[in-house]
Amino acid sequence: MEKLLLLLLLLLQQQQQAASHSTVEYLPGLQGRLPFPLETGYVGVGKDEELQLFYYFLESESEPTTDPLLIWLSGGPGCSAVTAIVNGIGPLRFVEQVYYGSMPSFVLNPHAWTKIASVIFLDQPINTGFSYVTNEVAYKQTDVQAFDYVYEFLRKWLSDHPEYISNPFYMSGNSYAGKMIPVVAQLISNGNTAGKEPFVNLQGYLIGSPGTLRPQEDNYQILFSYGMGLISDELYKSLEKNCGGEYTNIDPNNKGCANDFRIFKQLVKNINGEHILEPFCTYDYLQGPYQMSGERRLLDEKLISLQRQDKCASDWRKHMKYWANDPKVQEALHVRKRIIGSWVQCNKISSVGSPPNYTLTIDNVVPYHANLSTKGYRSLIYSGDHDYSVPFQSTQKWIKSLNYSIVDDWRPWNVNNQVAGYTRSYSNKMTFATVKGSGHTACRYKPEECFGMFKRWINHDPL
Numbered sequence: 001m002e003k004l005l006l007l008l009l010l011l012l013q014q015q016q017q018a019a020s021h022s023t024v025e026y027l028p029g030l031q032g033r034l035p036f037p038l039e040t041g042y043v044g045v046g047k048d049e050e051l052q053l054f055y056y057f058l059e060s061e062s063e064p065t066t067d068p069l070l071i072w073l074s075g076g077p078g079c080s081a082v083t084a085i086v087n088g089i090g091p092l093r094f095v096e097q098v099y100y101g102s103m104p105s106f107v108l109n110p111h112a113w114t115k116i117a118s119v120i121f122l123d124q125p126i127n128t129g130f131s132y133v134t135n136e137v138a139y140k141q142t143d144v145q146a147f148d149y150v151y152e153f154l155r156k157w158l159s160d161h162p163e164y165i166s167n168p169f170y171m172s173g174n175s176y177a178g179k180m181i182p183v184v185a186q187l188i189s190n191g192n193t194a195g196k197e198p199f200v201n202l203q204g205y206l207i208g209s210p211g212t213l214r215p216q217e218d219n220y221q222i223l224f225s226y227g228m229g230l231i232s233d234e235l236y237k238s239l240e241k242n243c244g245g246e247y248t249n250i251d252p253n254n255k256g257c258a259n260d261f262r263i264f265k266q267l268v269k270n271i272n273g274e275h276i277l278e279p280f281c282t283y284d285y286l287q288g289p290y291q292m293s294g295e296r297r298l299l300d301e302k303l304i305s306l307q308r309q310d311k312c313a314s315d316w317r318k319h320m321k322y323w324a325n326d327p328k329v330q331e332a333l334h335v336r337k338r339i340i341g342s343w344v345q346c347n348k349i350s351s352v353g354s355p356p357n358y359t360l361t362i363d364n365v366v367p368y369h370a371n372l373s374t375k376g377y378r379s380l381i382y383s384g385d386h387d388y389s390v391p392f393q394s395t396q397k398w399i400k401s402l403n404y405s406i407v408d409d410w411r412p413w414n415v416n417n418q419v420a421g422y423t424r425s426y427s428n429k430m431t432f433a434t435v436k437g438s439g440h441t442a443c444r445y446k447p448e449e450c451f452g453m454f455k456r457w458i459n460h461d462p463l
Contacts, residue, residue: 075175080129081121104319111451139357171205178210182368204378220394275439281312373428384438413463
């Protein structure tokens with residue numbers, strides 16, 4: 001009898017661990033009750049549900065029963081999705097001020113995408129944000145496995161939230177999510193065709209500054225730098241002549257190319273790759289919140305802040321680090337007690353575990369875009385025009401390689417009667433847009449313009 005009771009308790013515990021969620025009503029940093037619905041929870045994936053993926057779910061503030069449902073995947077791989085909530089498309093923004101040791105404060109974001117859509121923000125892959133694994137074997141993972149787990153998560157989440165199954169569903173994200181999204185969208189499409197349950201009402205996907213074809217993106221950094229005035233005419237012409245447009249696998253015997261490339265890297269080494277107009281900040285001086293006493297940490301923070309009265313001293317990454325590591329914040333978010341170690345914005349997952357736990361196995365996802373184009377799905381691909389890391393010229397290059405005709409040629413799109421960027425649409429229901437003055441995570445820099453872009457596109461209106 002005792003063995004039977006023990007077995008039942010174990011089964012109940014596994015079931016609760018597989019999919020558990022809680023409502024969040026208050027968050028440190030924002031006074032009063034949250035003015036928007038927020039749910040957090042864990043969903044177990046893998047053969048024995050050894051991967052526990054943490055998510056944040058923000059229900060649409062308009063018509064949640066009919067509004068679109070999105071899943072948001074951040075880049076990296078290994079960057080926490082919570083940064084998109086508090087400094088991207090979500091309803092919160094950190095107050096930009098120098099940190100003196102108190103709890104960072106929030107203001108509401110009037111341009112949150114959650115005004116008109118419900119969004120699942122997912123911490124993935126392994127050991128990202130507040131997600132974790134229950135055994136060392138699960139540490140070893142590839143792109144293919146990680147993308148399979150996202151699809152498994154989505155199906156389990158919908159099974160646990162059946163009221164959203166009929167809502168129009170879109171994949172969304174930025175940066176390295178450019179690799180994940182078309183692959184997961186293909187898995188969803190294949191699963192729907194095969195009759196897998198629950199049916200995922202996939203309508204399309206949208207990606208910002210998408211990592212798609214890495215060598216090509218690296219190569220286009222030269223052209224981008226030349227166009228932005230970061231390198232001279234002479235150096236650009238010499239690079240073209242000596243390297244022949246190939247800068248990722250330079251022949252060591254090609255002395256002219258190697259020397260030109262060395263000069264190029266020296267010229268751009270202190271440029272912020274995410275946004276070339278933003279300060280280049282280093283964070284070596286930022287120690288973790290639990291690596292020294294509170295008094296010593298507060299003193300050091302004040303000394304640093306007195307020395308650095310610039311944007312680096314009040315940067316949101318600094319606020320994010322202290323906020324997410326605060327025990328009161330983790331308690332409010334219902335983070336499981338078993339989480340060990342400090343929260344980091346972007347986990348260097350390729351160096352965690354033994355052997356290295358994550359292998360990048362998919363270099364080129366253009367074929368996935370090509371295949372999805374034949375299925376009739378809609379897509380929005382947008383780029384910050386000051387993003388060095390994934391230049392907009394590279395994104396345009398692979399879009400053109402799909403060989404679809406242009407249905408709405410290059411033109412400006414406006415917000416508040418001002419040019420917010422430029423756009424072009426294709427016959428495969430793909431829209432490309434630049435966001436003027438923004439960087440790698442466009443919505444961080446231009447929230448109002450990005451919300452205008454999203455609202456028009458999600459409502460099937462031209463930009």
